[in-house]
Amino acid sequence: MSLFFRDTTNSTTVTWDDLIHDIASTQTYNRFCFKTDFYQILKHIIVSLLCREEIILLDNDFTEDELISLVGSADIGCHERPIDKKIFSDIKSKVDLLQKLQPPIENWSITMFTSGTTGLPKKVSHSFQSITRFVRVSERNISHVWGFAYNPTHIAGTQVFFQALLNGNAIVRLFGLSKDEIYKEIEDFGITNISATPTFYRLMLPADKAYPSVVRITSGGEKFDEKATGQITKIFPNAKITNVYASTEAGSLFASDGNVFSIKPEMLPMVKIENDELLVHNSLMGMSEINHGEWYKTGDLIKIISEDPLKFIFISRKNEMINVGGYKVNPHEVEEAIRSMQGIKDVRVFAKRNSVLGNIICCDIVKIDESMDEPTIRTYLQTRLQEFKIPRMLKFVDELSMTRTGKIKRN
Amino acid sequence: MENLHAVARIINTIHKNRGRQEIDSIYKDSRFREDLGFDSLDLAELTVRIEAEFDIDIFEDGIVSTVGEVLGKIGGAK
Numbered sequence: 020m021s022l023f024f025r026d027t028t029n030s031t032t033v034t035w036d037d038l039i040h041d042i043a044s045t046q047t048y049n050r051f052c053f054k055t056d057f058y059q060i061l062k063h064i065i066v067s068l069l070c071r072e073e074i075i076l077l078d079n080d081f082t083e084d085e086l087i088s089l090v091g092s093a094d095i096g097c098h099e100r101p102i103d104k105k106i107f108s109d110i111k112s113k114v115d116l117l118q119k120l121q122p123p124i125e126n127w128s129i130t131m132f133t134s135g136t137t138g139l140p141k142k143v144s145h146s147f148q149s150i151t152r153f154v155r156v157s158e159r160n161i162s163h164v165w166g167f168a169y170n171p172t173h174i175a176g177t178q179v180f181f182q183a184l185l186n187g188n189a190i191v192r193l194f195g196l197s198k199d200e201i202y203k204e205i206e207d208f209g210i211t212n213i214s215a216t217p218t219f220y221r222l223m224l225p226a227d228k229a230y231p232s233v234v235r236i237t238s239g240g241e242k243f244d245e246k247a248t249g250q251i252t253k254i255f256p257n258a259k260i261t262n263v264y265a266s267t268e269a270g271s272l273f274a275s276d277g278n279v280f281s282i283k284p285e286m287l288p289m290v291k292i293e294n295d296e297l298l299v300h301n302s303l304m305g306m307s308e309i310n311h312g313e314w315y316k317t318g319d320l321i322k323i324i325s326e327d328p329l330k331f332i333f334i335s336r337k338n339e340m341i342n343v344g345g346y347k348v349n350p351h352e353v354e355e356a357i358r359s360m361q362g363i364k365d366v367r368v369f370a371k372r373n374s375v376l377g378n379i380i381c382c383d384i385v386k387i388d389e390s391m392d393e394p395t396i397r398t399y400l401q402t403r404l405q406e407f408k409i410p411r412m413l414k415f416v417d418e419l420s421m422t423r424t425g426k427i428k429r430n
Numbered sequence: 431m432e433n434l435h436a437v438a439r440i441i442n443t444i445h446k447n448r449g450r451q452e453i454d455s456i457y458k459d460s461r462f463r464e465d466l467g468f469d470s471l472d473l474a475e476l477t478v479r480i481e482a483e484f485d486i487d488i489f490e491d492g493i494v495s496t497v498g499e500v501l502g503k504i505g506g507a508k
Contacts, residue, residue, distance in 0.1 A: 195469070197461070197495070198463075198493055198495060199495070221489075221492070221493070222470060222473075222493050223493070224493055225491065225493075250492070343471075343474075344470060344471075371478065373478060374477055374487050374489040375470060375473050375477055375489050375493075376470060376474040379474045379475065394446070397447055397448075397449065398449065406448075407471060411447075411474065411475040411478065412475070412478055412479075
């Protein structure tokens with residue numbers, strides 16, 4: 020039996036036949052996908068493709084407040100409606116299903132939310148063409164087994180999913196597993212490809228032995244230090260390691276060798292460098308509520324190390340987004356949430372370097388109401404923000420340190 | 431023993447901050463993920479709190495899985 024999806028967290032093992040059977044028995048469709056079970060999320064995406072219906076992925080840890088402000092209501096179930104089951108009637112096998120998912124797929128879009136530069140998460144939509152831009156379907160990929168190490172409601176997760184799905188590969192969940200469980204799954208299922216954040220790989224170190232089945236390691240989202248790369252090479256002696264530059268707005272754009280990114284000639288007209296900042300042409304972007312103009316400013320500051328061919332390395336972020344294990348946190352959004360509490364005078368949210376997640380969110384708070392304490396603030400924030408955005412270190416101070424220009428200092 | 435108490439106190443601070451039940455019995459062989467219910471955010475917070483108290487980055491050379499391994503790093507630093 021050919022494996023479609025394996026999730027050890029709930030002991031799920033789904034074959035392609037099981038998947039086809041589940042799809043055939045689907046009665047209703049909801050364009051909002053607000054689920055916890057990874058298999059259900061992936062199946063929801065496939066059903067949306069088959070029905071040519073838009074799908075809006077909502078993180079399962081969105082709070083009620085966030086749901087209301089993002090989609091207008093916390094009652095996701097009310098969008099459920101019946102579907103025409105005839106759509107699935109001629110899908111009898113994996114081959115039939117993959118046939119149905121052949122491009123072009125028009126009139127379909129996938130929407131997800133990313134941390135915006137101001138306030139609330141912003142909405143970004145992709146067409147089938149833009150979300151699968153870097154999917155490579157080939158005979159050589161048929162036997163791949165993917166270690167799934169991203170949240171499926173985020174861009175990186177959906178891109179890995181499409182790469183695996185369109186090649187008819189098996190997918191094994193690694194996201195959220197313990198180190199021992201991850202290695203067990205790699206061994207038991209002969210995982211060949213893993214795409215994950217540097218944080219994910221860091222949490223796998225050190226290992227007692229090597230895992231030869233893995234032939235490709237991809238990372239992205241933050242800088243991967245050389246020490247970690249060295250250790251990863253020992254664990255996966257047969258793996259080629261690549262870094263991918265990607266964002267929710269654009270998806271994957273280019274791959275690197277080590278930390279050096281090379282731009283292929285055909286991509287040259289699509290990128291521009293202005294004041295050391297990387298700009299990407301809007302034809303590469305997903306559709307966003309915000310109009311970026313012809314060139315999208317990525318906020319990433321780079322250093323060119325070769326003009327022809329164009330090669331560069333990333334130096335830092337221009338804006339103040341904090342990268343917490345691959346998740347972007349906008350300090351303003353967190354400050355706004357804290358400041359909205361009664362009894363708080365002012366707040367400063369900042370990042371502290373961390374060996375596990377790259378960065379960890381901290382905050383200094385000036386209170387007016389002396390009775391205001393940490394548990395009260397935390398309980399309140401749990402109703403307002405996703406867990407990864409809530410400061411892990413919280414300190415009450417008498418006043419905030421300011422920069423000379425009068426702005427709150429973040430570093 | 432003293433260090434075990436200190437680490438147990440830090441573990442429970444983290445639990446309390448996330449609105450979870452404190453854990454009564456924390457042993458040297460308690461595993462962070464499986465036995466103590468820690469996720470990567472909790473592990474990150476743990477490193478910061480241990481570093482503040484003991485001045486050592488327990489994750490510098492890779493992940494630690496059990497309370498005993500943390501105690502080993504703290505002990506080794508002294």
